[in-house]
Amino acid sequence: MTLKNFQETIVSGSGVLISNETGIPFDLPPFQMTFDLGIEEAVQEVIGPTGLKGTAGSYQTAERAMLNLTFTHKAPEVIEMVTGRKWKLSSGEIDLAKQITVPSSGIVPPVGTGTEGFGMLVDNPNSKASKIGAFRMTLPLKRVPWAAEPTAPLAEDEWMQGPNFAMRFAPNLAAKREVVTVISSVPQTSYLELGEEPTGSYSVVILFTYTTGNRLILTAGNGAVSVAGNSLDMNAAETPVKLRLDQEPGSCYSYKLKRSMQKVAC
Incomplete structure (x- = not known):
């Protein structure tokens, strides 16, 4: 064995999940992984x-493999996997909450395009306000109809x-x-919302680089989030x-490990 072969080891891993429903792959953000064989x-x-x-002696009675992934980025797909529910495009009202110090003029100007609150209608019935009163108890403020120039x-x-x-x-x-x-709400024509559809199953490809x-490549054709x-x-x-x-039905194992002889090219 040469010194080069002796020193060979795995540097890191990266992964891709492929939706078994759509066939569309999405890249996972960086993660740490523990592979629990579940034997x-x-x-x-x-x-x-x-x-x-x-x-x-002994004999194997079960194998329930589990990938324990730890992400440092809260990408949308990570939130999907934690909750077990898919994102969907929606339109409608978005709730807002803001804590402000009342200016000495008493006037808070309107927000600009693309800023939270833009598009809010005058005298939105969902708009409510409160302040901290005596004994630090929350006291509601009384909302009156809007007037640009009160008399x-x-x-x-x-x-x-x-x-x-x-x-x-x-x-x-x-x-x-x-x-x-x-607190209030504002209409938006398009936003992401966590829907009711479950995430379903994934084909898993984890690539470890020496x-x-x-490469050492871990593949599994029927991965499902455990919520x-x-x-x-x-x-x-x-x-x-x-x-x-x-x-998978008819298979002997739930995952495969393959060692590729080809090298990564940049």
């Missing part, structure tokens, strides 16, 4: 002349909601620079995903 075995026992029990000052704790999330607040709120929380440039016990922490640096490798 179960039964141990055979014997009893010796002295009456003591011992073992005489009289707003009464205490009153506010208005105008076009494109423009707002006007009462003088007492502006004088104290109150922090208020506003220091020599050769039991999943949680989605949007603030976490890592997102774990469990991908169960189900056995």
Whole structure:
């Protein structure tokens, strides 16, 4: 064995999932992977002349392979796999929430094109606001109809909601620079929404690269996300995903490992 062969090892892995329904592949973001073979075995026992029990071998009784993937990017497909549900294109109302410090003028100007809140209608019935009152209790503000140029000052704790999330607040709120929380909604013609359709099954291709440039390739034709016990922490640096490798009918194993003799070319 040469020193070069002795030093050969796997550097890293990358993967692709292929939807078995559409045949469309999508690249996975970088991940760490643990391959749980899920092997179960039964141990055979014997009893010796002295009456003591011992073992005489074992045999495999099950193999339930699982890929445990840990992603550092919350790509849309990663969220699909965590929830087990596909994204879909939708249109309709998008909920908004904003916490602001009331300007000394009491006026919040409308937002521009492409900014959250653009397209909001005047006096949206979904618009509500509150402030923190005595004993830090939340107190609602009273919304009155929008007027671009009010003829009289707003009464205490009153506010208005105008076009494109423009707002006007009462003088007492502006004088104290109150922090208020506003909720509303805005119509959008196109957005992504987590739908009801399950993710289905995937063909899995995981490519491991050796220091020599050769590949070790793991393939499985019937991978399915395991959603039991999943949680989605949007603030976490890592997102774990469990991908169960189900056995295809008539096959002996749920996955294959192949060592390619060709090398990666850049």
